[in-house]
Amino acid sequence: MEDILSRHRKELRDLQSRVTQKKKQASKKTRKAVNEECERLERELKEKHEQEIREANGEVDEEEVSGELEELTLQVDGEEEKTNGIGTPSQHEDTEQPQPDNAAPTKKRNRQKDRLARRAAEQSALADQAALEAQSLPDLKHLERTRMLASMAAHNLCEIEIRADGHCLYSAVADQLKCLEIPVEEPGYKSTRIAAAGYISSNSDDFVPFLEEPLEEYVHKIKDTAEWGGQLELLALAKTYKVDICVLQDYGRVERIEGGGKEGEEKKEMWLGYYKHGFGLGEHYNSLRKKKDGKKEGG
Numbered sequence: 001m002e003d004i005l006s007r008h009r010k011e012l013r014d015l016q017s018r019v020t021q022k023k024k025q026a027s028k029k030t031r032k033a034v035n036e037e038c039e040r041l042e043r044e045l046k047e048k049h050e051q052e053i054r055e056a057n058g059e060v061d062e063e064e065v066s067g068e069l070e071e072l073t074l075q076v077d078g079e080e081e082k083t084n085g086i087g088t089p090s091q092h093e094d095t096e097q098p099q100p101d102n103a104a105p106t107k108k109r110n111r112q113k114d115r116l117a118r119r120a121a122e123q124s125a126l127a128d129q130a131a132l133e134a135q136s137l138p139d140l141k142h143l144e145r146t147r148m149l150a151s152m153a154a155h156n157l158c159e160i161e162i163r164a165d166g167h168c169l170y171s172a173v174a175d176q177l178k179c180l181e182i183p184v185e186e187p188g189y190k191s192t193r194i195a196a197a198g199y200i201s202s203n204s205d206d207f208v209p210f211l212e213e214p215l216e217e218y219v220h221k222i223k224d225t226a227e228w229g230g231q232l233e234l235l236a237l238a239k240t241y242k243v244d245i246c247v248l249q250d251y252g253r254v255e256r257i258e259g260g261g262k263e264g265e266e267k268k269e270m271w272l273g274y275y276k277h278g279f280g281l282g283e284h285y286n287s288l289r290k291k292k293d294g295k296k297e298g299g
Helices: 002-025 031-055 062-081 111-136 140-154 168-179 188-202 204-210 215-224 231-241
Strands: 157-160 243-248 254-257 268-279 282-292
Touching: 002 031, 140 157, 140 243, 140 268, 157 268, 168 188, 168 231, 168 243, 168 268, 168 282, 188 204, 188 215, 188 231, 204 215, 204 231, 231 243, 231 254
Parallel strands: 243 268
Antiparallel strands: 157 282, 243 254, 268 282
């Protein structure tokens, strides 16, 4: 295998000399054809070397040979740039100088390590660029939070933070039900999940057109998993408990979901805060309570 590699290196050097000479002798009219011929010679030699390596059972790294050919191409291109552009060598072109007999041998470069170092440098540069671009982006979480706090103050509301565990909508509704003195069994999120699942099952005609999966699977996710809740579940809970649900969102927008209730009865309402950017898992609901005399309701 060492003999094969030694011969490959010699053939690469010979090809380098031939390609360099061809490109130097090329005129403007023949340069394109000469470049194509040189590329063909390089490609054929590379394929020949790779075939010989495969026949030797792959005991050496093919990437090393490919790297040598890549370096050869770069060297040839460098030689071409030294010419005057009309196929004649420049006056400043360096000539090969013989090495003194007592010159110290130069250490062979590890081309694979060089390529890995270049890749690492490129990746580091890309990471630095991404970090720089991120600094120029707005802090969506901070901006949303600032606007939400201002909207809460305008509605005389204070926030009860709910754990971001997939049950946040149901836990927030359970907290509001307790404030309204509507009985809820513990754990609260489990009771509200069962209530939402039961209402959707009993009124399937109102919900099936909006589902992207069979009703049974959808109800199972509501009742027995930590699947997030959304608009349909809020509607089901509002109807179940006969309570209007007011959802405060960014920029002060309030979405009211009517719970129905009997005519003549005083309407009850609950408040939830909806965040799009404020929490790591994504969309999130918190419970919002009315303030009384500067204090939290119930606290």
